[in-house]
Amino acid sequence: MSRNSRRTRILFVIHSLGYGGAERVLTDLVKNLDSRAYEIAVCTFYDPPGFRTEIEEANIEVHFLEKKRRLDVALVVRLARLMRKLKPDVVSMHCRDAFNIGTPASMLARIPTRIATEHSVGSGRSQFLNRLAFTFFSRRWNATIAVSQFLKDFMVQTWGIPTSRIRVIYNGIDLGRVDYVGDRNELRRVLGLSSQALIVGNVGTLKIEKGHGAFLEAASRIASKNEAVHFVMIGDGPLMNDLADQARQLGISSRTHFMGARTDAVRLAAGFDVFLSTSNVETFGLAAVEAMLLGVPIVGFDVGSMREIVTDKENGFLVSPRDTSGAAERVLSLLEDAYLRESMGKRARVSAESRFSLPVMIDHYSQLLSAR
Incomplete structure (x- = not known):
């Protein structure tokens, strides 16, 4: 100085x-x-x-x-x-x-x-x-x-x-980092998936506060209803091995992808069809906001600041904390309705751009x- x-x-x-x-x-x-x-x-x-x-x-x-x-x-x-x-x-x-x-x-x-x-x-x-x-x-x-x-x-x-x-x-959020809307296939290429594969994802450190165990519980419910869905977690942390074991026990390990910490996390998240947030507490959902800026609709537990970010039924869905059944239902409603998914994603982007x-x-x- x-x-x-x-x-x-x-x-x-x-x-x-x-x-x-x-x-x-x-x-x-x-x-x-x-x-x-x-x-x-x-x-x-x-x-x-x-x-x-x-x-x-x-x-x-x-x-x-x-x-x-x-x-x-x-x-x-x-x-x-x-x-x-x-x-x-x-x-x-x-x-x-x-x-x-x-x-x-x-x-x-x-x-x-x-x-x-x-x-x-x-x-x-x-x-x-x-x-x-x-x-x-x-x-x-x-x-x-x-x-x-x-x-x-x-x-x-x-x-x-x-x-x-x-x-x-x-x-x-720096909008220059999230200017990848429409490039949904990069993540699929990295994972070796078909361009038609549906992806429910999350970005965050794999620690207890982020509730990834609930993410997998919801994923199991979703997987039982839709065979085309894959689940992606981007992030590393102390619970990596425990979560991998849980995915195996739930019978969804072949459709669950643990990608570790990635410097290109935002670019890959553009490939999510739905961002599922199952945090136990959320002071500010930075990853969720980045997903919104990518035009990805959010389904999340109604904890902490999530209701400041997501307007229920407008630019995403909020469900009661730990309600993995309700979260799975909301995710499935988006996966099964491309128009709803796209329109809600567009509203999410507009909202996030104006406020975050x-x-x-x-x-x-x-x-x-x-x-x-």
């Missing part, structure tokens, strides 16, 4: 730049803020394969300060030292680790403006500690952002942050930064 620049200097702090929803959103944000108005750097505590190269290719500095233990006081000091060197006008912190390390560091470095963006509700086991941390730290933030109304309500009710101190800024595009998110963040 140049000390002589008249641009607003912003240091973004996030736990990691590995492949994930919050990391994708931050990457798009830092790459697309107006470089004439802002001078940007990023700091991260873990360095797995992910978006770091993409950010650096946009001529944005990425600083890696390794977090060596759960409670790493030395990291607070090292981050404060980096802040004194870079002299940012604003520190923008994303996710829990960034709050816990970045807030005291920015106080030590006497940074004038602190912004905190929360992307998830966290785990139940950590809620008490989260409440203590948020109660203390949130009073030191100039602005607090939630990525959905559901998350804002959760932060007010569970963590005790006054509603007046939280604003909602929805995540925005990257320019909309950039505009909201720019307004916030200009008003600091």
Whole structure:
């Protein structure tokens, strides 16, 4: 960062730049803020394969300060030292680790403006500690952002942050990444399937919160009614082997495709006929929104922020949580009616473009930064 620049200097702090929803959103944000108005750097505590190269290719500095233990006081000091060197006008912190390390560091470095963006509700086991941390730290933030109304309500009710101190800024998707509508056969070519094959898919980390077990239960019901359907999961995670075992037990392993983590996940998802979301909780359904922008209709459990994204019977279907029978029925209704599938997909795209595009998110963040 140049000390002589008249641009607003912003240091973004996030736990990691590995492949994930919050990391994708931050990457798009830092790459697309107006470089004439802002001078940007990023700091991260873990360095797995992910978006770091993409950010650096946009001529944005990425600083890696390794977090060596759960409670790493030395990291607070090292981050404060980096802040004194870079002299940012604003520190923008994303996710829990960034709050816990970045807030005291920015106080030590006497940074004038602190912004905190929360992307998830966290785990139940950590809620008490989260409440203590948020109660203390949130009073030191100039602005607090939630990525959905559901998350804002959760932060007010569970963590005790006054509603007046939280604003909602929805995540925005780079439309350039989802300009593949109509290229439904690429996924079929990769899988060696007929162009006539129907595909129900999901994109997400294979962990318990994402409810992939329920996805497979619904898939089993769908498979028993329609022999042309295949099921695709794009993503990796700790439950990969367990889910593969479940697919075998349900007798659908030959029609279930585990594709692992893919850098081309969005392009492949253009081949879905239906996106099935069976998450146990959804703070912001980034993968579902990307599917909508691809013109793919959504069937999802009515949890978390899903009703902010999907208008039931308009641009998708919502069913009660854990209702795999109801989800299967809704998916089958779309698979059996090409006109309904296409028209609902078109409405999904229009809705997502107007509310969840990257320019909309950039505009909201720019307004916030200009008003600091």
